[in-house]
Structures are given as C-alpha cells and as structure tokens.
Amino acid sequence: MTATTSPRTAAGAPQPADGAAAVPAHTGSRTTRILGVLALASSALLVLYGLVISPPDVEMADSVRLMYVHVPSATYLYVGCFFTTFASAMWLWKRTPGWDALAEAGAEVALVFSFITLGTGSLWGRPTWGTYWTWDARLTSTAVLTVLLIGYLALRRLDLDPGARSARVAVLGLLLVPNVIVVNRSVEWWRSLHQGSTLSRIDPTIEGDMLVALMVGFLALGLVFAWLMIHRFRVAWLEQQADRFDLDEALALRRAEAADATTATAATKGTA
C-alpha cells in the first residue's frame, strides 16, 4: 500500500502524532499489573490451601481438592455469560462498539472457564461416580452451554458486514443467560447425579479449612477472570480499531489511484 491515513514505522506501527513514542504497545495498564500480581499471589495461596492445608473429605477423600477449582470455574463461566448477554442487550440498544467488544470478551473467557469446569468435573467424577461422563442433566446442560459459546464465537468469525455480524451474534448472546439458568437449576428441575448447591444454603455443606480453600479458590480465579476480561476486552477493541484503519487505508489507496488515473487521462488529452 502506498497511501496511508497515518504515518507508520518500518515495523508497521503508527507513529504517535504528539511525539509520545514511549506509549507501550500492549494491552496492559497499571490496573492489570496490580490485578496480575494479586492473581498470582492468591493462586499461590490457593495451591497452599487447596493441596496442603485442606484436609481430605470423609466421602470424596482427596478428590475434594478438585472442587476448589471446579466450583469457582463454573461460577465464573456463568459470570462470563452474564457479561455477554448484558453487553449484547446493550449493543442492540446503543449500537456502540464497546458493548460488542465486551460481549466477545465475556464469551471467550467464559469458554475457557467452561473447559476447566467440564475437565475438572470429569476428573472428579471418575473416582467419585466411577465414570468420567454421564448424560446427567447438569453435565449435559453445561455441555450444551459450551457448544453454544463455541457457536457464538464461530459466528463472530464469519466474513460478514460488521454491523450485520454484530446484530446476529448479539441475538445469540441473549440466549446465554437463559441457558445458565437452566444449568444452574438443572439439579432441582431434573433427577441428577450431580450434587446440589454447596454454599447458597443457610447451613453450608462445607466448613473449616475446606471452606477457606473454596473461598480462596473463588478469590484467585475471580482475579484471574478479571485480568483476562480486561485484556481480552482491549484485544477486541484493538481488533475493531485495526479493521477501521485497514478500511480507511483501503479507501485512501483507492482515492489516490483514482486521482492518479484522472491526472494521467488529463495529461494524455493535453498531449494529444
């Protein structure tokens, strides 16, 4: 490309017009650095509590240690889906690119947590139920939610007009929270192998160091979730901006070509 709308370096990076060459080219900020340090520290604490301090369960023995990752992961899977549905609704209302970026970030991070939820759940199920997988209501509905997230992200990658694509994925994004409700209530609506809620009862079924380990799991994975969401949101935002700059450059190139052609035609007529 010969014509650009912004000056670029040899590496292709746009030059800051105000001379702020020191601006770092990444998605990090002071907030994410603090979050990252806290996430690493709380993850170390989770390893200590989850693998060392917490005693084995009377029934589940040491496989209970998988719960300190599994239960928080399932919760943040739900939170990611809530972000996507809320942002999709806001995009349909406001039509601003930030909501679209937030919806994409929520779905992708939720998908990562759904893999962790399904993986740790299967590994817990083998010694506890005697099988990695069964077509139980909770497991099946979680698998359906995962497939829905994969479909959502696949739809985002279709080569469509950006506005039409955002509208279609926003409608699909609205379906995530109803699915989360089905997953969450499935153990009550249908007969299920899966245990019910551990924490939301007045009398929780977990206590002492095991409860602390689970709480540390919520804290650590919550900080990781927040760190990932912020970075992924910024990546989605940058993708939108890069697409916009590519379009601007293509338009400028076509205009330059048209101007060159007009000049050449005029010169030819003048010579004749």
Added chain:
Amino acid sequence: MIAMTHAGYVAAGWIGTAVLLGGYAWHVVRRGRKLSRQVPASERRWS
C-alpha cells in the same frame, strides 16, 4: 499432600487448569501486542 488418594486425578485437574489459563493468558497478551502495533496510541485509551 503426601500419600494423597486420587493423586493422578487431582494433579491432572490442577495442572490442566494452570496450563489452560496460562496458555490463554499468554495468547491474549501476545495478540494484544501484535494488534497494538497496528493501532495509533491515541486509540489505546488505557495506555
């Protein structure tokens, strides 16, 4: 930790989680760095 029952399942779950989260975080940061070089600093509001 010592003489843990179901140690293989527990280790697979924890290591798998760490690898997945670490790998995804690395992927997102790398993608962000690559895209940041294509977009002017004025569009990176967090910088």
